[in-house]
Structure formats: structure tokens, C-alpha cells
Amino acid sequence: MTIHEPRTRHGDASDGAGPLGRATSRLDGPAKITGRATYALENHPAGLVHAVMIQATVGAGRVLSIEVETAKASPGVLLVLTPETAIELREAANPFGAPARDRAYCPFATEVTYNGQQVAAVVAETFEQATAAAALVVVHYDEGPVVPDFHAENAGAGHPMDRASVEWGEAETALAEAPVQIEATYLTPREYNVPIEPHGLVAEWEGDRLTVHEPSQWVDGMARTYAEWFAIPFENVRIVSPFIGGGFGSKALSLPHGAIAAMAAKMLGRPVKLAVTRPQTFTAYGGRPATRQTLKIGATKEGKLLSIVQTGANETSIGAAKLEPLGSVTTLMYAVPHLSTRQTVVPVNTVEPGALRAPGENPSAYGLECAMDELAYAVGVDPLALRLLNYAEEDPQARKPWSTRRLREAFAAGGEAFGWARRTMAPRSMREGRDLVGWGLAAGTYPVRRTPGEAMVRLLADGTAEVLSSAIDMGTGTYTILAQTAADALGLPVERVAVTLGDSRLPRAPVAGGSQLANLMTAAVQKAALAVREELVGLAINAPASPLAGAQANDLEIENGELRLPRATGDGLPIAALMRAIGRDSIEALRDNLKDGATAKDRFDNFTSVSGMRSPTDGDHSLHSWCAHFVEVRVDEDFGTVRVSRVVSGLDSGRLYNPKLAESQWNGGIVMGIGQALLEEGVVDPRDGRILNANLADYMIPTNADIPEIRTISVGVPDFEASALGGKAVGELAIVGVAPAIANAVFHATGKRIRHLPITLETLL
Ligand code: MCN
Ligand code: MOS
Known part of the structure; x- marks a missing residue:
């Protein structure tokens, strides 16, 4: 449109x-x-029929047989798709770089590796008929042992990810010799994208030409995948996606449900709609994997950083080593002479994790910025002063000058507008009536790609x-x-x-x-x-x-x-x-x-691949956006409820092409950060790896009532090293640093250091 x-x-x-x-x-x-x-699923071409997916109800195991006869005889049913009836597709290249292996691809699993994996589908004249018939399909499994999550005893230590290792100086030695040492472990749970528009598509063939109406963050890359699946030229695929009801990273790639709908459309010679239901969105695509990181920081008595040693891990799926880089902010934010960061990925029975707004930077800043707050209290230095004391005047890893880094200005403008100078350092020192008041801050960053x-x-x-x-x-x-x-x-x-x-x-x-x-x-x-x-x-x-x-x-x-x-x-x-x-x-x-x-x-070469992206340090400068969040929380001491009552953020995204829209983006990131800090958590059933809260009633995201006044202050200046018109990254910047600012504010209010997200009332009582 x-x-x-x-x-x-x-x-x-x-x-x-x-x-x-x-x-x-x-x-x-x-x-x-x-x-x-018009959104994708509002397209109703003549002759449209409906596909409904059938998902594994075990967390691991082999599909022994699928009983389809009753479903086939059910009213309106046109096709029951199983690995046996599915037409053969070809494997597509991984957009992150791996070329396609020359082998067949089937979107249905015969070896189940996670609960909710697609094992079959039913196509019928109406959505209701397809749904009813899908309930009649009986799948028999030979169940295998399930690794529900990376806390489980059978999870193992995981695989080291060498590309995530960064070392400079003698981090362990410098840490051991440092006058002040802190150590802390931080956890984040599985988090989900939950865009208001769930995934889904309408697929239609005309000869060997495929048209797909599907919400997409990348029509070019997704078209390539469809073309490769069906072994047709790129030009023969048309992806149409004029409006998207949010994606937050979940709509960049073609996914198995897309292959199922397009396959059914080809087999039936009719347009097929496949609407991923809300519960199915929790397994049709992975969100942010659960993470665990331990930070050891060595510093002088005045709070000057001497060494950072970080070890981290994130969950991945069986067969895919998906990295959520926990070192991305640790290696960038502060001037530190010695640093070591290493990370493993731990395979568990889950859908392959995906990207969720600021993958890497978000949990990385959570760990580092909480740890900096712990250091501030260990040395008795104001958390803002501590950050300025350790300000990085150049990129500490790449050893290159910043193109622009207005983080000092972000601290100054945000702190001034928030009134940070009036903060008293001691925890529990700012009570107001029944409320414990806490003020916390944290910094954030996002690269320019x-x-x-x-x-x-x-x-x-x-x-x-x-x-x-x-x-x-x-x-x-x-x-x-x-x-x-x-x-x-x-x-x-x-x-x-x-x-x-x-x-x-x-x-x-x-x-x-x-x-x-x-x-x-x-x-x-x-x-x-x-x-x-x-x-x-x-x-x-x-x-x-x-x-x-x-x-x-x-x-x-x-x-x-x-x-x-x-x-x-x-x-x-x-x-x-x-x-x-x-x-x-x-x-x-x-x-x-x-x-x-x-x-x-x-x-x-690079249009249809993510690997062609230039890194932010490829060139003479290091290119990043920056932000500083100042947060006030009120904690009810009797009930343990946390309310964020004020957020003020200073942000440097360079030149803004449209300040109203950039501000909306920042606000959106901050709202998501509040959800991450206080509400969001995918709960896994330890018996079978099922996501127990796969719906919007139980997987909680913030409503308007949870959101206070948010004030964002742009401190950026045009940066022509970063981009032709002087702008830097906006969309994912502001979610980075919100959760640690809130966790730090909760500590300031209560004196309790909660080192995992979300911070719920149970953890505070
Ligand atoms: N902008 C600006 N000045 C700049 C840069 C950006 O005014 N210097 C404004 C523009 O309005 C621009 C917007 O900010 O359209 C976002 O620009 P940019 O930072 O380039 O991000 P993208 O356009 O690449 O959008 C993707 C980004 C990502 S990666 C996620 S995740 C995310 C995000 O945007 N998902 C979102 N913001 C989202 N916002 C909404 N409403 N829905 C999502 O799913
Ligand atoms: Mo955004 S998570 O990079 O789509």
C-alpha cells in the first residue's frame, strides 16, 4: 500500500x-x-482455505505414527500434512552466513526436540473445520529424556563459543591483586517478543510464482528463503508486507509455518491462510534465551576499575548454537585495563532462540550495570560519579576513537532533569509514607550497523x-x-x-x-x-x-x-x-x-544476508548510540509491590530525522524494559519443557497503568561518520539499561539486591 x-x-x-x-x-x-x-491475514483471495498446525506435546522423542483417518473424514478437510504426505522442499541458506547444504527440508519434525514443534497440519475450507480436525489427529511418540532448561541437573555445561571470547591485559591476575573485589551472578529468564499481531501468512501460487502476504521485517531475505525452499528463482517470489503489527526481532526470517502454508497452497492449488495462534507464537519462534552471567570486578578503593572477568551462558536449542552475546556492553562501556569475557551456550529442549530488541546488549548491560551499582556501594561512591570516573574516552576493545559519544551529556542532562543530586546514598533512606522510595541509574548502548x-x-x-x-x-x-x-x-x-x-x-x-x-x-x-x-x-x-x-x-x-x-x-x-x-x-x-x-x-552480495553487515568498528571510528536512564521506584514494604514512578533518560542517537518518532521509539524501549524488569518470564514445565504461560494473560507485559511519566532528552549531535545524514541507531537503544536501572533503584529502596529478573513481589518479601 x-x-x-x-x-x-x-x-x-x-x-x-x-x-x-x-x-x-x-x-x-x-x-x-x-x-x-491491511495486515497480512486480512487478505482473502478467492478460494482461500485454512491451515492449522499440530504441535508436539512432548519435549523430546520420536514420532512413531500419526493417525490421520478420522481427521481426513472430518467436514471440510482437504489435506492432512505429515512428513509422509508433505512434498519435498530444499534446505535454505542460513541468513547469518551458513550456505545451504544440498539436502531436503521438511518443516515437520520426526525427531522432536521441543514441546510445541510442528509435527503435522490440517487444511480445511474454514479455520473452524481445520481446528476441529486438527484435534482429531493422534500422534504417537517414543518419548525421550527432556532437558527443560539450563538450570536442570541434566543440562550440562554447554559448548564454549570462542567467537564470544575477548581478552585484554591479565584479567585474572589484576583481579586477584585488586584492593576491592566484587563478584555476582545475574540471571534473566526466557523472554518473548509477543507483538500484538501474531505471526501468520496467506500464500498463493500462480504457476511457479509464489505470492506471500506475511508480516516481515525483511521482505528481501524472506523471499530468498521461500525461493530456496521451493527451488524457484528469487524473482518468482513476492513477499508483501505493507503493515506490521510489531515484530521486535521476531519477523525477520521465514519460519517453518511459512513453509507449511506455501507447501499446502502448492499441493492444493488454492490460496492458504495459516494463522499462528497466540499460544503457538511461543514455540513457532524463539525469543530471548535465558541467560546467566557471573561478573567479577576488581577496583581501587576509590572505585577505579582494574579488571573485569565475565563468564556467561545462554540457552540454545538442540542442534543450533545460538549466541546471546553477554559481553557486548562489558567490552565497550568503561575504561578498564584488564578484561576477560567468555561464554557458553547450553542446548536444551526449546525452540531455537531468536532476536528480541537489542539481543546481547540488553542482558549484557543488565549484568554490567547492576555490578557497577554493587561496586559503587562497595567503595561508597555515588553510582553516577563512579561511572564518570571510569568513563571510556575511546573504544577500550577496538582502541579506536568514538565517532561521537555523548554519554557524559546524557548523564548530565538526565541527572539534572531527574534531580539525581538530591539522592541520599544509603539504602532505605528515602521513604515516603508507606512507600520505600529508590533511585537507580544505568547506562546503555547500541551499535550503528x-x-x-x-x-x-x-x-x-x-x-x-x-x-x-x-x-x-x-x-x-x-x-x-x-x-x-x-x-x-x-x-x-x-x-x-x-x-x-x-x-x-x-x-x-x-x-x-x-x-x-x-x-x-x-x-x-x-x-x-x-x-x-x-x-x-x-x-x-x-x-x-x-x-x-x-x-x-x-x-x-x-x-x-x-x-x-x-x-x-x-x-x-x-x-x-x-x-x-x-x-x-x-x-x-x-x-x-x-x-x-x-x-x-x-x-x-549482502542484501540477503546478515553476515554482510559492517561491524561498528570496521573503519577509523567506533560507532554507537548511548543512553543513561534514571529511574524512581516505590516499593510497598508490606506487600513487596514495585511501581516505577518516574523515568528520565538522556539519549544520544546522533541527529534525529523525526524527533517525535524517535521519542516514541525510545518510549517503547523503556516500556519494554519496565516489563522485562518486573513482569516478563517464560515459565517452563520441568516435566516436559512446555511453556506454561504461553498466552498474554499469563505472560505479562506492561499495560498503561504500569507506566509512569517517561521523559526522554535527546543529547545527540549529527554524526557523519556514523551515517550519511548524521543519525545513529534509535530503535533498540532505549531498552538497554532500563532493567538494571530498576534493579538498582529497588536495591536503593529496600536494601535487597535481587540478581534475577523479573523482580516480583515474592522475591522482595
Ligand atoms: N529515527 C530517527 N532518527 C534517527 C534514527 C531513527 O528519527 N537517527 C526514528 C525513525 O522514525 C525510524 C525509527 O526511529 O523509523 C527507527 O529507526 P532505526 O533505529 O533505524 O530502526 P529500524 O528502522 O531498523 O527498526 C528496527 C528496530 C528494531 S531492530 C526493533 S527490534 C524494533 C524497533 O526498531 N522493533 C519495533 N522498534 C520497534 N517499534 C515498533 N513500533 N515495533 C517494533 O516491532
Ligand atoms: Mo531487532 S531485535 O534487531 O529486529
Whole structure:
């Protein structure tokens, strides 16, 4: 769908120059609010039938047999899919780099490795018929022993992940010799993405062409996987995803349920809808794996860091070594002369863990920032002063200068607005009535990632413009900031730019993951729009039929959709009038976001792979966003209930393309951080590895009533090392550091150091 809506502008944080940097409201907002925005499962092509998945009810074991006869005879049933009836697919490449092995792929398990794994599916005329028939399928198992989670006795120590090991100096020796030493172990549970729109798709074949309506953070990468599964050219797959009801990392990859629906559609020659139910979302895709980390910190009596020794582990699934990098912030945040971090992954009977907003940085900052608070109390130094004392003036691992690091400013602005100076250090010293009041802080960071991407900009005869890209907008604001970027470069009001996204047939864009899309796509769109503008200006002064033909100046200004000579008075020449005069229907340009001189390999190899992302330290600088969160909690001493009553955060994401939307992103991250600190926890049944709270009533996320006033303060400055237009990462930044700030505030309120999440009332009583 194309978004093109006249909108009034809201609060304006720009310098009054062009549309970029203004607090424009989301251009897709009205379509969403009025229900005109069409989500994947709202597509109902003629002849649509419905698939329902059948999932393993054991945590491990072999499928011995599947009884399908009763289900087959059930009303409306068209197909019962099992490993026996399924058509053979081919294995697809792993987008994280591993090429596909030349072998068959079946989305149904015969060897079950986790409870909830797909073992069969039923397709029927209606969803109700498919659901009823699915209940009649009987699966017989030879049950095996289950490793429910990494706390279990049979879990084992796991496999070391060498690529996560970082060492500098003599960490163990320096630790042993340090005058002050602390040691603590921190735990986080399994956490889930739970976007409001569950996963699902509508798949339809026309000959050997497949169209998939499916919410996607990466239509390009997902199209490649479907193409490989079905051994058809990439061009034969079209993924359509104009609107997404949240993803938070869970919608970047094609998953087994997609293969099941597309397979059924091919076998039946009819479009198939597969709606993953809410409980099924807890096993159709893995969220953040449970983590465990031990931090040993050595410091001087004044609190100057001497050594950090970290060992960590995360859960992974049987057969996949999925790393949640617990060292990512530990190795970056503070100046420390000696450091060692190592990590293992522990296979358990779970679905393969996935990505959840700031994978790595989030649990890494939780451990480090809690440990820094413990150190602050061990040496009797204010937690903010301790952080400034250990401020890293350059990247301590890469030994490269920061492009920009406004963390000091974030501490200063956040601390000032919060009133941190009025804090009294002693735990339990800030009581108010029945409430114990606690003030805590923590820092956070997120890297700037870089991947190729392209966009098309087209100026039309009526003086409006189009932006076309396979980039997506899952509520982040891509539609809006790309309209602003094109409008800015073309000299058009933002209302005259229509943006079309979320279709794999459009110019290729990278994954909306790793908080990179805004910086990458604004770069491509600006380049394309400037190319269009240059051609337009050239035509204006050179085309014989142009009213401005022969003008000396080649630096014509374009403002509000009109061309004018510098210093000219009176009306300008509307773009539409010029296009009419010179007889052009359109002027278009396709551009990528790469620097001049990029090779063909830079250009095309990396679109469909995550491994092609440039690291934040590939180059002369180390590129990251930064934040500091200040949190107030109130703990009811009798009941142990914790309420977050105030959050103030200073954040450095460089230049903001749209402050209103960036602030929404930050707020969203902080809200998720509050959920992580106080509510969210996947509970595993120790008997069979089932997720017991696989629904939104029992897997709790915050509601409005849980959320206090949040104040975010942008302290960033344009950073042109980080990106072409000066922005840094926004989307995942603000969730990093919230949970430790809350845990630290709870300690300050109660004197109790809770070293696991979530912090519930049971743990405080
Ligand atoms: N922005 C800005 N100035 C910048 C950078 C970004 O104003 N310098 C604003 C723009 O409105 C942009 C948004 O912030 O659209 C996010 O930009 P960016 O940080 O580049 O993140 P992506 O566009 O790559 O989005 C992905 C990111 C990730 S990885 C997760 S996880 C996440 C997140 O965004 N999931 C979300 N935010 C989410 N927000 C919503 N509503 N739903 C999700 O599922
Ligand atoms: Mo975000 S977890 O990188 O999609």
C-alpha cells in the first residue's frame, strides 16, 4: 500500500529548514487508526482455505505414527500434512552466513526436540473445520529424556563459543591483586517478543510464482528463503508486507509455518491462510534465551576499575548454537585495563532462540550495570560519579576513537532533569509514607550497523513524488522519515511525497533489524532524490521549452514545489508547470546507500544476508548510540509491590530525522524494559519443557497503568561518520539499561539486591 496523506505538522523540533528533522506525525497513522491499513491475514483471495498446525506435546522423542483417518473424514478437510504426505522442499541458506547444504527440508519434525514443534497440519475450507480436525489427529511418540532448561541437573555445561571470547591485559591476575573485589551472578529468564499481531501468512501460487502476504521485517531475505525452499528463482517470489503489527526481532526470517502454508497452497492449488495462534507464537519462534552471567570486578578503593572477568551462558536449542552475546556492553562501556569475557551456550529442549530488541546488549548491560551499582556501594561512591570516573574516552576493545559519544551529556542532562543530586546514598533512606522510595541509574548502548540498500525516487508530472523501496515500517516511522527525506531533497512539501514499502519486487532494502534501517534508507533516498533534482534543474535551464531556459544560474532553488532563481522575487515556477512545458511524465533515479567507488560485491552480495553487515568498528571510528536512564521506584514494604514512578533518560542517537518518532521509539524501549524488569518470564514445565504461560494473560507485559511519566532528552549531535545524514541507531537503544536501572533503584529502596529478573513481589518479601 502506498502512503500518501495530507497531514498537519505537530510540534516542530527542526531549525525551521527543510522537512527532515521535523516532528511530523506518522503518515501511516490515519490508515491504521481507521482500519484501512491491511495486515497480512486480512487478505482473502478467492478460494482461500485454512491451515492449522499440530504441535508436539512432548519435549523430546520420536514420532512413531500419526493417525490421520478420522481427521481426513472430518467436514471440510482437504489435506492432512505429515512428513509422509508433505512434498519435498530444499534446505535454505542460513541468513547469518551458513550456505545451504544440498539436502531436503521438511518443516515437520520426526525427531522432536521441543514441546510445541510442528509435527503435522490440517487444511480445511474454514479455520473452524481445520481446528476441529486438527484435534482429531493422534500422534504417537517414543518419548525421550527432556532437558527443560539450563538450570536442570541434566543440562550440562554447554559448548564454549570462542567467537564470544575477548581478552585484554591479565584479567585474572589484576583481579586477584585488586584492593576491592566484587563478584555476582545475574540471571534473566526466557523472554518473548509477543507483538500484538501474531505471526501468520496467506500464500498463493500462480504457476511457479509464489505470492506471500506475511508480516516481515525483511521482505528481501524472506523471499530468498521461500525461493530456496521451493527451488524457484528469487524473482518468482513476492513477499508483501505493507503493515506490521510489531515484530521486535521476531519477523525477520521465514519460519517453518511459512513453509507449511506455501507447501499446502502448492499441493492444493488454492490460496492458504495459516494463522499462528497466540499460544503457538511461543514455540513457532524463539525469543530471548535465558541467560546467566557471573561478573567479577576488581577496583581501587576509590572505585577505579582494574579488571573485569565475565563468564556467561545462554540457552540454545538442540542442534543450533545460538549466541546471546553477554559481553557486548562489558567490552565497550568503561575504561578498564584488564578484561576477560567468555561464554557458553547450553542446548536444551526449546525452540531455537531468536532476536528480541537489542539481543546481547540488553542482558549484557543488565549484568554490567547492576555490578557497577554493587561496586559503587562497595567503595561508597555515588553510582553516577563512579561511572564518570571510569568513563571510556575511546573504544577500550577496538582502541579506536568514538565517532561521537555523548554519554557524559546524557548523564548530565538526565541527572539534572531527574534531580539525581538530591539522592541520599544509603539504602532505605528515602521513604515516603508507606512507600520505600529508590533511585537507580544505568547506562546503555547500541551499535550503528551498515548494510547496502537501494531506493527509487520518482518525480511525477503533477509535481508530486514517489519513494519506492522494499524497506518496511513496523510502527517505527519508515514511511514518514523517507517522505521527509525526499521532500527535503526535492524541495517539496512532505504531503506531496508518496512512499511505497514492504514489497519484495521493489528496490532492495536490508533487514529492519539491528536498528539500521533509518540511517541506511534515508541515505539511499536522499541520494536518489538529489539525482532527480539535478536532472530537473538541468532540464529547467537547458530544455528549450522550459520557461527558465537559458537561465545563467545552475543553482536554482526549489522550495515548496516551485523553482526560482536565487534572489528572485514573485512567484516561482511550479514543478508541474515545468514538467508540462518540457513534456516529461516523470524523472526517476535508483540509488544505493554506498559510498562512491563501492564494488559490485558491496552492492549486491549482502542484501540477503546478515553476515554482510559492517561491524561498528570496521573503519577509523567506533560507532554507537548511548543512553543513561534514571529511574524512581516505590516499593510497598508490606506487600513487596514495585511501581516505577518516574523515568528520565538522556539519549544520544546522533541527529534525529523525526524527533517525535524517535521519542516514541525510545518510549517503547523503556516500556519494554519496565516489563522485562518486573513482569516478563517464560515459565517452563520441568516435566516436559512446555511453556506454561504461553498466552498474554499469563505472560505479562506492561499495560498503561504500569507506566509512569517517561521523559526522554535527546543529547545527540549529527554524526557523519556514523551515517550519511548524521543519525545513529534509535530503535533498540532505549531498552538497554532500563532493567538494571530498576534493579538498582529497588536495591536503593529496600536494601535487597535481587540478581534475577523479573523482580516480583515474592522475591522482595
Ligand atoms: N529515527 C530517527 N532518527 C534517527 C534514527 C531513527 O528519527 N537517527 C526514528 C525513525 O522514525 C525510524 C525509527 O526511529 O523509523 C527507527 O529507526 P532505526 O533505529 O533505524 O530502526 P529500524 O528502522 O531498523 O527498526 C528496527 C528496530 C528494531 S531492530 C526493533 S527490534 C524494533 C524497533 O526498531 N522493533 C519495533 N522498534 C520497534 N517499534 C515498533 N513500533 N515495533 C517494533 O516491532
Ligand atoms: Mo531487532 S531485535 O534487531 O529486529
